[in-house]
Amino acid sequence: MPSTLPLGDPAPDDGRFPDDVAHRVRAAAEAGRPRTFSLYVHVPFCTVRCGYCDFNTYSAEDLGPGASRSSYADTVSGELEFAAQALTASDVPPRTLETVFFGGGTPTLLPASDLVSILDRARELFGVTPGAEITTEANPDSVTADSLRELAHGGFTRVSFGMQSAVPHVLATLERTHRQENVPAAVGWAREAGLEVSLDLIYGTPGESLADWQSTVEAAVALEPDHISAYSLIVEDGTKFGAAVKRGSVADVDPDDQADKYLLAERLLSEAGYRWYEISNWARDPEGTGAHRARHNMAYWRDQDWWGAGPGAHSHLAGVRFWNAKHPAAYAQRLATGVSPSVGREEPDAEARFLERVMLGVRLAEGLEISALEESAPDGGAHAKREIAAMIAEGLLDGRAAVTGRVVPTLQGRLLDDAIVRRLAGF
Missing domain, CATH: 1.10.10 (Arc Repressor Mutant, subunit A)
Structure with a gap:
């Protein structure tokens, strides 16, 4: 979720949707192609903001009334209540949640009980389809065996760890806070809790050799996760990394190098039994059923519907896109005064x-x-x-x-x- 919001029309304070939104949802269902409904929850807190990150994240624990870590679960639950009211008032047919995804930032900087309470409120308001995929992102150093057990007991089914690299100097360049030895422990705890595991990797970091990348992929495969994402490093304007590249103190990414690393990843992952299903994503799939694909992300790629809760979060409902106030304090203030957190809307x-x-x-x-x-x-x-x-x-x-x-x-x-x-x- 990039930190810069798009241009668009102002969103109404009451959150009401155009009449044709409800019509489109009904028409799709009547045609036998029902639009699925998902929930994304943005948690904007991080211990350190990585130099390459362009997401709407903050390292401070307290960002104003309703936007501190301690009050954040209540604030987001307030948005879910607003969402349920707005959908009902707009006569949008009720749909249970097929997937829920907590992203960030680092959602697991909040207590596990807070994440579960948000999920519980979503379940009360919308319902959750049996067998739904419920995921949280996590840094390997932000979880414990106890917190992962609490998440699993509370209904989470999946955790996506930001491993990024197995090579210390690459992690240092990326400004990642965890040590590589944290990753196997975190994966083991997740497995013991009964959670599916995904690992996120980044390739093409300046100074990363092909051998470095091979050791990262092999280390990830050795942990036998259900799912692996591998993303090429993108240097965004406005980031610390972007400024360093402009100054010449850090080398820019090399597209040919990134292509070589992508091909290496495809070879190593396919040899280990992972199948690509999206350009940057592979899943264990020995039976060819797609069982371990990230269903939440598939909903995005298949142009389904989702509500994005949290500051700067984006949503999509039957062709209408809308987004929340970017700064956590402004977001929380709007909710506190009974106004929609959404500040912009467009219909492409x-x-x-x-x-x-x-x-x-x-x-x-x-x-x-x-x-x-x-x-x-x-x-x-x-x-x-x-x-x-x-x-x-x-x-x-x-x-x-x-x-x-x-x-x-x-x-x-x-x-x-x-x-x-x-x-x-x-x-």
Whole structure:
């Protein structure tokens, strides 16, 4: 969740939605394609703000009334109550939560009891589908065996640890606070608590060799997590890292180096029994069922609905996007005065929706339906079909998948995802 909010129209103070939102939700259900509903909870607290981080996070424990760590669970629960009222007032059909994801920041800097209390309030207000995926992000040094047991007992099913690297000098460059030896202990505690485990990795850090990256992937695989995410380091403007690159004190990322590391990750992970299902994500999948995929993230990529609670959090409801006040104090103040925490709203036009559909679809191993291009492209998909044929010939798209009606990138195509999107979208 980037720290900069987009431009958009002002959101109404009462949180009411346009009438056609309820209509779209009903129409999708009646057509046999019901829109799923998820919850994202943003926890903005960190012990240290990493130099590469562009998320809406803060290292202070107290950010104003209603925005301190001690009061944060009550504040977010207040937003959930507001959300339930706004959806009811807008006549949006009730739906239970398919997934819940606590992200940050570092959610586990809050007591486990606070995270469970927020989840309990969501369950009371919306209901949670049996077998729902309930995830929290965590730093390996922010959990204990007891806190993970408490989370599991409270209904959490999954924890995503920010491992990032197994190499001390890379962790130091990234300004990560944990020591690598914390990771196996945290994974072991999560396993003992009955939680699924995901590990997040970052590649392409300045000074990271190919051998460093190989040792990181091998260390992650050795812990036998259910899921592994591997993200290329992106140097964002406005971050400490970005300033250092501009000064020349830190080398910029090298796209060729990152490509080599991606290919290495794909080889090592596939050899260890992980299957890619999204460009940056792999899951254990010996039966080919997709059982350990991150269902919450799949809801994003499949353009489903979610409510984002917390400062700066973004939401999506049947084509309407909206976002909360960025600073935790401003966010808490709005809720305290009975005003919607949402400060902006937009409804992308047909062209923007088409581009987004392409961008999301071609990231997935399940691909993008060619029929979707025919339905949503301005020219009925004629341009896209010509480009699909050309990119199959160039080895960027899977020809067999195209025969079955889907656009799926090859391994080489995954490295050139942006180019595929531009060509399919016609720009």
